[in-house]
Amino acid sequence: EVQLVESGGGLVQPGGSLRLSCAASGFTFGSYWMGWVRQAPGKGLEWVANIKPDGSEKFYVDSVKGRFTISRDNAKDSLSLDMNGLRAEDTAIYYCARGHEGAFDYWGQGTLVTVSS
Amino acid sequence: DIVMTQTPLSSPVTLGQPASISCRSSQSLEHRDGDTYLSWLQQRPGQPPRLLIYKISTRFSGVPDRFSGSGAGTDFTLKISRVEAEDVGVYYCMQAKEFPITFGQGTRLEIK
Numbered sequence: 001e002v003q004l005v006e007s008g009g010g011l012v013q014p015g016g017s018l019r020l021s022c023a024a025s026g027f028t029f030g031s032y033w034m035g036w037v038r039q040a041p042g043k044g045l046e047w048v049a050n051i052k053p054d055g056s057e058k059f060y061v062d063s064v065k066g067r068f069t070i071s072r073d074n075a076k077d078s079l080s081l082d083m084n085g086l087r088a089e090d091t092a093i094y095y096c097a098r099g100h101e102g103a104f105d106y107w108g109q110g111t112l113v114t115v116s117s
Numbered sequence: 118d119i120v121m122t123q124t125p126l127s128s129p130v131t132l133g134q135p136a137s138i139s140c141r142s143s144q145s146l147e148h149r150d151g152d153t154y155l156s157w158l159q160q161r162p163g164q165p166p167r168l169l170i171y172k173i174s175t176r177f178s179g180v181p182d183r184f185s186g187s188g189a190g191t192d193f194t195l196k197i198s199r200v201e202a203e204d205v206g207v208y209y210c211m212q213a214k215e216f217p218i219t220f221g222q223g224t225r226l227e228i229k
Contacts, residue, residue: 035218037166045158045166045209047218059216095165102154102213103171110165 002026002106004096009111016086020111022079022096030054030074033099036081038092039110046092049081050099063089086115119143119212123221129229136197138224140210145190147214154213157186157195160223161206169208170195202228 008020020036035050049070050059058070069082079096091114097104120143130136138157146153157170168177170186173193183198197204205228210221 044207044223045160045211045220047220050216050218061217097166099213101171101175102148102152103156103168103177103211104158104166105168105171105177107165107167 002098004098004106004108006094006096006108006111009094009113011114011116012086013117014087014115016115017082017084018086018113020081020083020094020096020113022081022108024077024079024096024098027098029072029077034070034072034079035097035099035104036070036079037095037097037104037107038090038113039095040089040092043092048094051079083113086113088115091115118217119146119215119219121210121212121219121221123208123210123224125224126222127225127227129227130197130200131229132202133199136200136204136226138195138208138210138226140188140193140195140221142191142193142212145214146193146212147190153189155186155188155193156211156213157184158209158211159204159206160209161203164206166209197226200226200228 003025005023036048051070067085071080093110095110096108098106122141124139158166160166174186185196207223
């Protein structure tokens, strides 16, 4: 059974940093694109970042470029999102998702990031 | 960026009746590899999104056959043949033809 479990969310002050993690199981992690998608309270879905199976290429939405870094450790079946320079508008539930056939086929339960003083 | 526009934004439906959601993209979603990367997701209240349909019309594993997808180019449709109570939630279309990946605004399906 495919499972994705996010962790690392919490309350952080504006300008602060946070590292999100996603533990994957039930599939060959190193064979799949992975991504992060966020959802601000009461709002729709917003794609944040994707990473290729071997980690050689990374893609970001413009609003997080230069502040967020996606990475993966295929030996540990783990995906990460390092978030720096956090802003109030980054407040959201962050979902880890597996990419397949041009879609996100499995999603974690999400981890809440709140940026507030 | 490719803009995804869904209509309607809210859809009250009677149980057992059909429902239809449209999604229009600002440019063709046909990739140079020949596939069209348009998918549909369902988000039930308090739950993470769940994949229903990918590449326009392929149902994901475990998705009931009352859900179907169609379309081409820039115009796509998700249809539910007979709405059930468990179908309540928000439905999103998503394009992955190019980065940034973008979603529609979401369509809220509710029971009349």
